[in-house]
Structures are given as C-alpha cells and as structure tokens.
Amino acid sequence: DGGITQSPKYLFRKEGQNVTLSCEQNLNHDAMYWYRQDPGQGLRLIYYSQIVNDFQKGDIAEGYSVSREKKESFPLTVTSAQKNPTAFYLCASSIVTESPYEQYFGPGTRLTVT
Amino acid sequence: GESVGLHLPTLSVQEGDNSIINCAYSNSASDYFIWYKQESGKGPQFIIDIRSNMDKRQGQRVTVLLNKTVKHLSLQIAATQPGDSAVYFCAEHAGGTSYGKLTFGQGTILTVHP
Numbered sequence: 373d374g375g376i377t378q379s380p381k382y383l384f385r386k387e388g389q390n391v392t393l394s395c396e397q398n399l400n401h402d403a404m405y406w407y408r409q410d411p412g413q414g415l416r417l418i419y420y421s422q423i424v425n426d427f428q429k430g431d432i433a434e435g436y437s438v439s440r441e442k443k444e445s446f447p448l449t450v451t452s453a454q455k456n457p458t459a460f461y462l463c464a465s466s467i468v469t470e471s472p473y474e475q476y477f478g479p480g481t482r483l484t485v486t
Numbered sequence: 487g488e489s490v491g492l493h494l495p496t497l498s499v500q501e502g503d504n505s506i507i508n509c510a511y512s513n514s515a516s517d518y519f520i521w522y523k524q525e526s527g528k529g530p531q532f533i534i535d536i537r538s539n540m541d542k543r544q545g546q547r548v549t550v551l552l553n554k555t556v557k558h559l560s561l562q563i564a565a566t567q568p569g570d571s572a573v574y575f576c577a578e579h580a581g582g583t584s585y586g587k588l589t590f591g592q593g594t595i596l597t598v599h600p
Contacts (some may be wrong), residue, residue, distance in 0.1 A: 376529075403586045405587075412494055413593075414494075414575060414592045414593045415575065460527075462529055462530070466586045467586070468586030472520075473520070473579045473586050475577075475586070475588055476532075477529030477531070479528060479529050480527070480528065480529050482527075
C-alpha cells in the first residue's frame with residue numbers, strides 16, 4: 373500500500389533533550405512537509421522540501437531542524453531550543469509540478485515533553 | 487512565548503440535516519483550493535478540491551462552492567451523518583512559484599447529533 377508513515381505514534385521526552393520524528397513516503401512524491409498542530413488550532417508549517425537535499429523554513433521553524441537526504445524520507449528534529457515542543461506533528465507529501473496540489477498526510481506523532 | 491489558544495468555529499447539526507462550512511481565503515492569486523477532514527488524533531484526509539477556474543464541484547454527498555469575487559469557499563455536506571463529525575479545514579495554493587505549498591485555514595468543528 374502506498375502512503376506516508378510516521379513513527380512513533382506517541383513520543384515522550386524530558387526537557388532539554390533533542391528528539392527526531394520519522395516520516396517516510398512511498399508515493400514517489402517530490403515534496404514533503406512538516407506541520408505542527410496544537411489543541412484546537414489549525415496547521416502551522418514548520419519546514420518543507422521540494423527536492424532532495426533542499427528545504428525551506430516555514431512559518432515556525434525556530435527550534436526545529438530537518439534533512440532530506442533521500443526522496444522517501446524527511447525526518448524532523450525537535451531541539452532543546454524549541455520552547456513549547458509538546459504538540460501533534462504531521463508530515464505530508466505532494467507532487468509539486470502540477471495541479472492537483474493535494475497533500476497526503478501521515479497519521480501524526482504526538483510529542484509530549486516534560 | 488506562549489501562544490494564545492484559538493477557539494475554532496463550531497457547527498452543530500442533527501443527523502440527516504445538510505451542513506455548510508465556510509472559509510474565507512486571503513490571496514486573490516490562489517489557483518487551487520482543497521477541503522480536508524480531520525478526525526480526532528488522526529491526520530487530515532482529502533475530501534474535495536476545486537481549481538480557481540471553476541465555481542462549483544460536486545462529489546459524493548459533498549459540494550464545494552467558490553466565490554472569487556468575495557474570496558469565499560464553502561463545503562456543503564448533504565444528509566450529514568454522525569461519522570461526519572470532525573474538524574474541517576480549507577486550504578489554498580497560491581499561484582506562481584508556490585510549488586505545492588498550501589496555506590491552511592483555522593478549521594471548523596462539525597458535531598453531528600444522532
């Protein structure tokens with residue numbers, strides 16, 4: 373089955389630790405995205421990548437880092453510099469070259485930092 | 487600093503009623519729009535999309551209307567069912583060099599009462 377996988381579904385970390393969230397897709401999509409969602413709020417873009425070895429900051433990139441070494445993978449690292457890391461993190465992918473610009477989402481990772 | 491939590495708009499309907507969810511978008515150059523449904527604890531799922539050269543598109547039990555004059559998008563759900571209860575997001579794709587990047591609306595909570 374084609375799709376996007378995120379692991380783990382739930383993640384717990386102590387304050388001050390870096391943590392890496394996994395995102396893998398087998399849809400052969402060029403672009404991948406990371407969003408953050410807080411309770412009762414919409415999606416905010418953290419980082420996105422339109423092609424391997426290239427990525428851009430989104431609206432709330434501070435305290436986060438990414439890499440795009442392979443087309444299939446776009447891991448997100450939440451660093452200790454992120455002041456409020458507890459949130460629901462969503463990864464998505466899309467074809468960018470033409471419409472439709474539908475983004476396909478993974479099931480999400482809920483990160484809790486105490 | 488701490489972000490202020492926003493209260494999403496809510497819509498409550500009885501099972502069998504028709505639902506209309508509204509969305510105002512910001513960019514007159516947007517060339518593609520999409521509606522997503524997000525159930526609690528899950529990633530958003532595609533419902534229906536529409537290109538800017540159209541003003542109406544119908545799917546199974548859903549219709550999207552686009553009014554470019556007032557930059558307004560609506561999602562109509564016919565014969566709403568309890569399984570339709572979720573948060574609904576609209577998203578727009580800015581034309582030109584956005585290359586797949588979507589801007590998401592705040593979201594609306596739909597609650598369907600049996």
